[in-house]
Amino acid sequence: MKKRSTTPLPGWLWLMVTAGVLTQTTANLVRPVTSYKLILLGWGETEIGIATAAYALLPLFVALPFGRLQARLRSPRNFVALGVLILATGAAYLALTNNVIHLMIASAVLGVGHLMFTIGGQSMVARRSRATQMDANFGWFTASFSVGQMLGPLLSGVLLGGSSLAEAQAGGGDLSFSIDLALWIGAITSIVAVPVLYVLRSTQPPPTTATQDLVTVEPGMKPSALNILRLPGIASHMLAALALLAILDILVAFMPLVGESVGVSPLVIGALLATRGATSVLSRIFIRPLSARFSRNTLVLVALLVSAVAIAVVPAVLGFGPVGIASAFVCMTIGGFTLGVGQPMTMTLISQAVPRSWRGTALALRLMGNRIGQVTLPIVASLVTGPVGPAGGIWFACAVLGISGAERLINKRTGPNVSPR
Template identity: 90%
Template sequence: MTKRSRTPLPGWLWLMVAAGVLTQTTANLVRPVTSYKLILLGWGETEIGLATAAYALLPLFVALPFGRLQARLRSPRNFVALGVLILAAGAAYLAVTNSVVHLMVASAVLGVGHLMFTIGGQSMVARRSKATQMDANFGWFTASFSVGQMLGPLLSGFILGGSSLAQAQAGGADLSFSINLALWVGAITSLIAVPVLYILRSTQPPPPTATQDLVTVEAGTKPSAMNILRLPGIASHMLAALALLAILDILVAFMPLVGESVGVSPMIIGALLATRGATSVLSRIFIRTLSARYSRNTLVLVSLIVSAAVIAVVPAVLGLGPVGIATAFVCMTIGGFTLGVGQPLTMTMISQAVPRSWRGTALALRLMGNRIGQVVLPIAASVVAGPVGPAGGIWFACAILGISGAERLINKRTGPNPPVS
């Protein structure tokens, strides 16, 4: 076991964590509320699947150019702040429109803002972190995402109340005001991140790294998508990252539908999603301890297989009364913890599988792969959910997790971490 020194988190990382909490609270408040807005307007699984795909469609085309841009910027602060403003604009756009086409466009705007923040943030972590600090720093940065994934659904559930839409409408209540209020709250929450980001000192240079590249390539080779994907392990790591992110998106989009189908209120659905986020925060806080004891390959494999197994249980038991709801919370607790482990480790694994100068582009390519999954998989999930019901969409995402885990087993990606030189 490699001895890890306990060093305090740098100030720039705390600021990025704070901004991450605010922006991810917005994203994870707005996205399930968008599903409820579509349900209220009379739309179903197909439209919700399309809205989820629209969130990732435009970012799919700009992820790689944005990653290359980050490699050339001295400081990504202005880029990240612009992303926050676009995120807020997308949330506000969702609040003011009732057109399904405009809702799709607004979801795409929201996705671009989220992408810009994520690319800028992960680029900063990759550039400013030593190899021995990378697991911990990515863990803290992604922990801020999990905090937002916890707070956003809690806020949405609190604002929308303890009755399902069908129950509220049967009682004569109009939830359109509450839905639009929640979207405006999301827009305002993300705007608070802008002054937080500007506390960062743009003239502060990244600290020098104390390690050599773990991977070298022939001089003059450009960091194109194909050249990155040819490097050993990259495609497998990106498949794992795609699967781990897809399940989060599909849970956020389809859990409201599952809840409505069995008469479970938005408050309980919000609490379930928040439980997933909270336990992911916990696992990411302890990511340094876990990666010191176990190899990254082992942890990612456990993340994929265990998450697939326990989350698949949630839609199956949710409609079985109090015992079923309690079981769903237990499964979300376990699944949230294991899901939280995988994402930051895939960031480290991709960063260390390419030359240092390629890291920004490689991480952007990872996001591009994630966005392909966010476009294709929700649409595929909605197709599955058509004949099977909304639970089918979640089971489909769990199957993708299982396939990614099987690929890693077949290709024997279960070895130790690469040595730090």
């Protein structure tokens, strides 16, 4: 076991991690900047909530067909590269338009590109990983997302500067050029991932020790959405995945609004979001020792409950001067670390709760569930902000995390890992 833990990462995984960093930097640079662009154009919480939902709306309908397509493809390279180009197109479209309807469409295009990259990457990890490597490989792949979630907001904060939009406008400044420049930089960053992907070999033999099925189904049963959801634990794992992803989207979309409401600059907001990404990277680096010491169910439960409490504190304290900002960074650090643990664990739990041949479709169904959350939860969050204020959207997302954690406790999903037979 010790020897296996020191095995270097395979080359294909390093390339996917590199492409993941580039594409996620784009997505997480572009999305908060889109919120600032909408604010600059005179729009508010409702429009930002709709734009966030639009990012997930079209992917909601194509996630499952894309997953089935992945199961038939010998190599996902071309599919993933096309997704990167679509992602870049969405970012460029956001830079080119000031029309609110076109901004919603551009957000949807961005979401499709992100979905294609994610489905292709997840499928590759699930196909090429042995059972003993799956936690670590999903951890590294999702760590690339967290690096992008760190770099994107940090870069957006640097490009937009240390003054809030209101302060910039009061001083006679105009941030429209900086906003569009940031969107163009995002588009260019993702395009760099295309040549990286084409270093990948078009085909690769499966692992010498194939992962054995932990679940058996009746012969001839097809991996439909209903059949997958009927398998034990799948619905619970998907609810956890939805909650863990929804909080990330709502943080990216609503933290700029929270910052503007209390006079905190884009630079500080970008640094807070980057802190969340950085600590998620750190936790994913330690996925292997964590999953060796604790069960996946325990790690997911801790991720849900601790993140809910820690992140809920952030908007509550942000407006209380330097002490409040420092406290927000501490809470974001704690919440970011635990959030980073949850997502790769749900990927492994879902992968091992279905037959091997169903994994691509099951992971795509997981993404479809995530997109349902990304469509509905931001809209509900934007409605909550009316009576409560911008912080209400984040508190709502934290409540969803708590509900998912409570469901796992009630249904006693706290047991040990299931091992291959």
